[in-house]
Amino acid sequence: MKNYFIVILSLLGITVFASEGFFQKVDESARYLNETIDTKPKLLIVLTAGIKGPLDLLEDKVEISSADIPHFPIAKVPGHEGKLIFGKLDGVDIVLMKGRYHYYEGISPQEVVFPYFVLNSMGVESVITMNAVGGIREDLDVGDIMLVTDHINLLCNNPLKGVSILQRGREFTDMSNAYDCEYQEVARNQADLKGIELKTGVYTALSGPNYETKAEIRMLRTLGADFVGMSTIFEVLSSRFLEMRVLAFSCITNPAADRNVGKISHEHVLKALNDMNPKLSDLVTGCAKELILK
Numbered sequence: 319m320k321n322y323f324i325v326i327l328s329l330l331g332i333t334v335f336a337s338e339g340f341f342q343k344v345d346e347s348a349r350y351l352n353e354t355i356d357t358k359p360k361l362l363i364v365l366t367a368g369i370k371g372p373l374d375l376l377e378d379k380v381e382i383s384s385a386d387i388p389h390f391p392i393a394k395v396p397g398h399e400g401k402l403i404f405g406k407l408d409g410v411d412i413v414l415m416k417g418r419y420h421y422y423e424g425i426s427p428q429e430v431v432f433p434y435f436v437l438n439s440m441g442v443e444s445v446i447t448m449n450a451v452g453g454i455r456e457d458l459d460v461g462d463i464m465l466v467t468d469h470i471n472l473l474c475n476n477p478l479k480g481v482s483i484l485q486r487g488r489e490f491t492d493m494s495n496a497y498d499c500e501y502q503e504v505a506r507n508q509a510d511l512k513g514i515e516l517k518t519g520v521y522t523a524l525s526g527p528n529y530e531t532k533a534e535i536r537m538l539r540t541l542g543a544d545f546v547g548m549s550t551i552f553e554v555l556s557s558r559f560l561e562m563r564v565l566a567f568s569c570i571t572n573p574a575a576d577r578n579v580g581k582i583s584h585e586h587v588l589k590a591l592n593d594m595n596p597k598l599s600d601l602v603t604g605c606a607k608e609l610i611l612k
Protein backbone atom coordinates (compact mmCIF):
# COMPACT_ATOMS: atom_id res chain seq x y z
CA MET A 319 0.00 0.00 0.00
CA LYS A 320 2.80 2.39 1.04
CA ASN A 321 4.66 1.68 -2.20
CA TYR A 322 1.59 2.51 -4.33
CA PHE A 323 1.32 5.81 -2.45
CA ILE A 324 4.97 6.61 -3.18
CA VAL A 325 4.58 5.74 -6.87
CA ILE A 326 1.53 8.05 -7.12
CA LEU A 327 3.44 10.90 -5.42
CA SER A 328 6.40 10.33 -7.76
CA LEU A 329 4.12 10.43 -10.81
CA LEU A 330 2.76 13.73 -9.51
CA GLY A 331 6.35 15.00 -9.36
CA ILE A 332 6.35 15.21 -5.57
CA THR A 333 9.69 14.41 -3.93
CA VAL A 334 9.55 11.33 -1.77
CA PHE A 335 13.28 10.89 -1.32
CA ALA A 336 13.51 12.60 2.08
CA SER A 337 10.43 10.98 3.55
CA GLU A 338 11.61 7.59 2.35
CA GLY A 339 14.33 7.45 5.03
CA PHE A 340 16.98 9.82 3.71
CA PHE A 341 19.36 9.26 6.60
CA GLN A 342 18.89 5.51 6.46
CA LYS A 343 19.96 5.58 2.80
CA VAL A 344 22.96 7.73 3.71
CA ASP A 345 23.96 5.13 6.34
CA GLU A 346 23.60 2.26 3.84
CA SER A 347 25.80 4.01 1.25
CA ALA A 348 28.42 4.93 3.82
CA ARG A 349 28.42 1.34 5.13
CA TYR A 350 29.03 0.04 1.60
CA LEU A 351 31.96 2.42 1.08
CA ASN A 352 33.45 1.72 4.53
CA GLU A 353 33.26 -2.03 3.83
CA THR A 354 34.78 -1.58 0.34
CA ILE A 355 37.75 0.62 1.17
CA ASP A 356 39.80 1.53 4.20
CA THR A 357 39.86 5.33 4.21
CA LYS A 358 38.90 8.32 6.31
CA PRO A 359 38.92 11.27 3.87
CA LYS A 360 38.97 14.74 5.45
CA LEU A 361 38.65 16.68 2.21
CA LEU A 362 36.31 16.33 -0.79
CA ILE A 363 37.23 17.94 -4.10
CA VAL A 364 34.41 18.14 -6.65
CA LEU A 365 35.89 18.23 -10.14
CA THR A 366 33.90 19.84 -12.87
CA ALA A 367 34.23 18.54 -16.44
CA GLY A 368 37.74 18.92 -17.88
CA ILE A 369 39.47 19.78 -14.58
CA LYS A 370 41.84 17.21 -13.05
CA GLY A 371 42.76 18.91 -9.77
CA PRO A 372 45.30 16.80 -7.86
CA LEU A 373 44.20 13.57 -9.60
CA ASP A 374 47.65 12.67 -10.97
CA LEU A 375 49.30 13.24 -7.58
CA LEU A 376 47.03 10.88 -5.65
CA GLU A 377 48.65 7.77 -4.21
CA ASP A 378 46.92 4.45 -3.38
CA LYS A 379 44.05 5.43 -5.67
CA VAL A 380 40.76 3.51 -5.47
CA GLU A 381 38.03 4.41 -7.98
CA ILE A 382 34.42 3.57 -7.25
CA SER A 383 31.70 4.12 -9.81
CA SER A 384 28.57 5.75 -8.45
CA ALA A 385 26.57 3.00 -10.18
CA ASP A 386 28.05 0.53 -7.65
CA ILE A 387 27.17 2.53 -4.53
CA PRO A 388 23.72 1.88 -3.09
CA HIS A 389 21.32 4.83 -3.57
CA PHE A 390 23.88 7.02 -5.39
CA PRO A 391 22.49 8.98 -8.34
CA ILE A 392 23.90 8.17 -11.78
CA ALA A 393 25.67 11.08 -13.52
CA LYS A 394 24.24 11.79 -16.97
CA VAL A 395 25.89 14.98 -18.28
CA PRO A 396 28.73 14.65 -20.87
CA GLY A 397 32.04 15.38 -19.13
CA HIS A 398 30.70 14.30 -15.71
CA GLU A 399 31.81 10.72 -15.16
CA GLY A 400 30.12 9.90 -11.87
CA LYS A 401 33.05 8.42 -9.97
CA LEU A 402 34.49 8.73 -6.51
CA ILE A 403 38.28 8.51 -6.46
CA PHE A 404 39.78 7.93 -3.05
CA GLY A 405 43.51 8.34 -2.45
CA LYS A 406 46.23 10.02 -0.45
CA LEU A 407 47.54 13.52 -1.10
CA ASP A 408 50.81 14.09 0.76
CA GLY A 409 49.93 11.04 2.88
CA VAL A 410 46.46 12.32 3.88
CA ASP A 411 43.22 10.60 2.77
CA ILE A 412 41.09 12.70 0.45
CA VAL A 413 38.34 11.97 -2.07
CA LEU A 414 37.66 13.40 -5.51
CA MET A 415 34.20 13.40 -7.03
CA LYS A 416 34.63 13.29 -10.78
CA GLY A 417 31.35 14.50 -12.12
CA ARG A 418 28.60 16.16 -10.16
CA TYR A 419 24.82 15.79 -10.20
CA HIS A 420 22.61 18.60 -11.44
CA TYR A 421 19.04 19.47 -10.51
CA TYR A 422 18.22 19.89 -14.23
CA GLU A 423 18.93 16.18 -14.80
CA GLY A 424 15.48 15.65 -13.35
CA ILE A 425 16.56 14.33 -9.97
CA SER A 426 15.40 15.76 -6.66
CA PRO A 427 17.44 18.31 -4.67
CA GLN A 428 18.07 15.59 -2.05
CA GLU A 429 19.48 13.26 -4.70
CA VAL A 430 21.81 16.03 -5.94
CA VAL A 431 23.34 16.37 -2.48
CA PHE A 432 23.16 12.75 -1.37
CA PRO A 433 26.93 12.13 -1.88
CA TYR A 434 27.75 15.04 0.45
CA PHE A 435 25.82 13.48 3.30
CA VAL A 436 27.48 10.12 2.69
CA LEU A 437 31.01 11.52 2.47
CA ASN A 438 30.46 13.70 5.53
CA SER A 439 29.43 10.63 7.50
CA MET A 440 32.74 9.03 6.40
CA GLY A 441 34.68 11.94 7.92
CA VAL A 442 34.83 14.71 5.28
CA GLU A 443 35.03 18.13 6.95
CA SER A 444 35.98 20.40 4.03
CA VAL A 445 34.89 20.76 0.42
CA ILE A 446 36.62 22.37 -2.52
CA THR A 447 34.19 22.71 -5.38
CA MET A 448 34.22 24.34 -8.81
CA ASN A 449 31.88 24.98 -11.70
CA ALA A 450 31.48 26.53 -15.14
CA VAL A 451 29.74 29.89 -15.41
CA GLY A 452 28.79 32.68 -17.73
CA GLY A 453 30.33 36.04 -16.81
CA ILE A 454 27.72 38.71 -16.05
CA ARG A 455 30.04 41.46 -14.78
CA GLU A 456 31.57 43.57 -17.55
CA ASP A 457 35.21 42.93 -16.57
CA LEU A 458 34.93 39.13 -16.72
CA ASP A 459 36.61 37.30 -19.61
CA VAL A 460 36.69 33.68 -20.77
CA GLY A 461 39.47 31.92 -18.84
CA ASP A 462 39.11 33.96 -15.64
CA ILE A 463 39.10 32.00 -12.39
CA MET A 464 36.65 33.40 -9.85
CA LEU A 465 36.91 32.91 -6.12
CA VAL A 466 33.28 32.62 -5.02
CA THR A 467 32.59 34.90 -2.05
CA ASP A 468 28.82 34.40 -1.79
CA HIS A 469 25.77 33.18 -3.69
CA ILE A 470 22.16 34.02 -4.49
CA ASN A 471 19.94 30.94 -4.62
CA LEU A 472 17.67 31.19 -7.65
CA LEU A 473 17.28 27.43 -8.11
CA CYS A 474 13.83 27.87 -6.56
CA ASN A 475 14.29 24.87 -4.30
CA ASN A 476 16.33 23.70 -1.34
CA PRO A 477 17.69 20.21 -0.55
CA LEU A 478 17.33 20.84 3.18
CA LYS A 479 13.52 20.94 2.91
CA GLY A 480 12.22 17.95 4.82
CA VAL A 481 15.77 16.92 5.75
CA SER A 482 16.98 19.52 8.28
CA ILE A 483 13.71 19.23 10.18
CA LEU A 484 14.60 15.60 10.94
CA GLN A 485 17.50 16.80 13.12
CA ARG A 486 16.25 18.71 16.15
CA GLY A 487 18.13 21.91 16.87
CA ARG A 488 19.59 22.05 13.35
CA GLU A 489 16.50 23.09 11.41
CA PHE A 490 17.85 26.48 10.26
CA THR A 491 21.26 26.63 8.65
CA ASP A 492 23.47 29.72 9.02
CA MET A 493 24.79 30.83 5.63
CA SER A 494 26.65 33.98 6.70
CA ASN A 495 30.07 32.36 6.15
CA ALA A 496 28.94 29.98 3.40
CA TYR A 497 32.18 30.41 1.45
CA ASP A 498 34.63 30.17 4.33
CA CYS A 499 36.56 33.44 4.81
CA GLU A 500 39.66 31.67 6.11
CA TYR A 501 39.64 29.29 3.11
CA GLN A 502 39.27 32.29 0.76
CA GLU A 503 42.46 33.67 2.31
CA VAL A 504 44.22 30.36 1.60
CA ALA A 505 43.11 30.61 -2.05
CA ARG A 506 44.31 34.21 -2.37
CA ASN A 507 47.71 33.30 -0.91
CA GLN A 508 48.07 30.26 -3.18
CA ALA A 509 47.10 32.31 -6.24
CA ASP A 510 49.74 34.95 -5.29
CA LEU A 511 52.40 32.27 -4.76
CA LYS A 512 51.64 30.69 -8.13
CA GLY A 513 51.23 33.97 -10.02
CA ILE A 514 47.60 33.13 -10.93
CA GLU A 515 45.14 35.98 -11.30
CA LEU A 516 42.12 35.39 -9.11
CA LYS A 517 39.03 37.57 -9.37
CA THR A 518 36.21 37.43 -6.83
CA GLY A 519 32.45 37.70 -6.99
CA VAL A 520 28.95 36.46 -6.27
CA TYR A 521 27.63 33.29 -7.90
CA THR A 522 24.04 32.65 -8.78
CA ALA A 523 22.37 29.60 -10.30
CA LEU A 524 19.16 29.13 -12.22
CA SER A 525 17.91 25.58 -12.57
CA GLY A 526 18.57 25.29 -16.33
CA PRO A 527 19.07 23.24 -18.46
CA ASN A 528 18.79 26.21 -20.83
CA TYR A 529 21.28 29.06 -20.84
CA GLU A 530 19.68 32.34 -19.79
CA THR A 531 17.87 34.91 -21.90
CA LYS A 532 19.39 38.38 -22.24
CA ALA A 533 16.61 39.84 -20.08
CA GLU A 534 17.32 37.26 -17.36
CA ILE A 535 20.98 38.27 -17.37
CA ARG A 536 20.02 41.95 -16.97
CA MET A 537 17.84 40.94 -14.02
CA LEU A 538 20.65 38.90 -12.44
CA ARG A 539 23.06 41.84 -12.80
CA THR A 540 20.53 44.11 -11.03
CA LEU A 541 20.19 41.56 -8.25
CA GLY A 542 23.93 41.68 -7.58
CA ALA A 543 25.15 38.47 -9.24
CA ASP A 544 28.53 38.52 -11.02
CA PHE A 545 28.37 35.14 -12.77
CA VAL A 546 25.79 32.45 -13.39
CA GLY A 547 25.71 28.67 -13.53
CA MET A 548 23.29 25.80 -12.96
CA SER A 549 24.75 23.95 -9.96
CA THR A 550 26.69 24.12 -6.67
CA ILE A 551 24.22 26.03 -4.47
CA PHE A 552 22.40 22.91 -3.20
CA GLU A 553 25.77 21.39 -2.45
CA VAL A 554 26.89 24.43 -0.46
CA LEU A 555 23.58 24.51 1.46
CA SER A 556 24.06 20.87 2.44
CA SER A 557 27.71 21.34 3.26
CA ARG A 558 26.91 24.16 5.65
CA PHE A 559 24.06 22.17 7.20
CA LEU A 560 26.63 19.42 7.79
CA GLU A 561 29.12 22.01 9.12
CA MET A 562 31.59 21.29 6.33
CA ARG A 563 33.71 24.28 5.30
CA VAL A 564 33.57 25.31 1.63
CA LEU A 565 35.97 26.81 -0.87
CA ALA A 566 34.58 27.37 -4.38
CA PHE A 567 35.93 28.47 -7.72
CA SER A 568 33.99 29.37 -10.84
CA CYS A 569 35.45 29.21 -14.33
CA ILE A 570 34.28 31.86 -16.78
CA THR A 571 33.66 29.79 -19.90
CA ASN A 572 31.66 32.42 -21.81
CA PRO A 573 30.30 35.91 -21.39
CA ALA A 574 26.67 35.64 -20.16
CA ALA A 575 23.93 35.87 -22.79
CA ASP A 576 23.62 39.66 -23.08
CA ARG A 577 27.43 40.08 -23.48
CA ASN A 578 27.98 37.00 -25.64
CA VAL A 579 28.48 37.20 -29.38
CA GLY A 580 26.82 34.21 -31.07
CA LYS A 581 25.55 31.06 -29.42
CA ILE A 582 26.49 29.61 -26.03
CA SER A 583 27.11 25.87 -26.38
CA HIS A 584 28.21 23.02 -24.13
CA GLU A 585 31.08 22.32 -26.58
CA HIS A 586 32.42 25.85 -26.05
CA VAL A 587 32.02 25.47 -22.30
CA LEU A 588 33.95 22.15 -22.30
CA LYS A 589 36.70 23.63 -24.50
CA ALA A 590 37.14 26.63 -22.14
CA LEU A 591 37.29 24.28 -19.14
CA ASN A 592 39.96 22.13 -20.83
CA ASP A 593 42.01 25.24 -21.52
CA MET A 594 41.72 26.32 -17.87
CA ASN A 595 42.69 22.91 -16.50
CA PRO A 596 46.45 23.50 -15.92
CA LYS A 597 45.94 26.80 -14.07
CA LEU A 598 42.92 25.77 -12.00
CA SER A 599 44.32 22.32 -11.16
CA ASP A 600 47.53 23.90 -9.93
CA LEU A 601 45.59 26.34 -7.75
CA VAL A 602 43.21 23.71 -6.38
CA THR A 603 46.10 21.35 -5.60
CA GLY A 604 47.92 24.12 -3.71
CA CYS A 605 44.78 24.91 -1.70
CA ALA A 606 44.10 21.22 -1.00
CA LYS A 607 47.62 20.69 0.33
CA GLU A 608 47.22 23.61 2.68
CA LEU A 609 43.70 22.70 3.85
CA ILE A 610 44.61 19.13 4.78
CA LEU A 611 47.27 20.50 7.12
CA LYS A 612 44.73 22.62 9.01
Ligand code: HPA
Nearest residue numbers: 450451452546547548574
Ligand atom coordinates in the same frame (compact mmCIF):
# COMPACT_ATOMS: atom_id res chain seq x y z
N1 HPA B 1 24.89 30.15 -17.92
C1 HPA B 1 24.64 29.13 -17.07
N2 HPA B 1 25.49 28.14 -16.88
C2 HPA B 1 26.64 28.16 -17.56
C3 HPA B 1 26.95 29.19 -18.45
C4 HPA B 1 26.03 30.24 -18.65
O1 HPA B 1 26.23 31.19 -19.44
N3 HPA B 1 28.18 28.90 -18.95
C5 HPA B 1 28.57 27.74 -18.37
N4 HPA B 1 27.66 27.29 -17.53
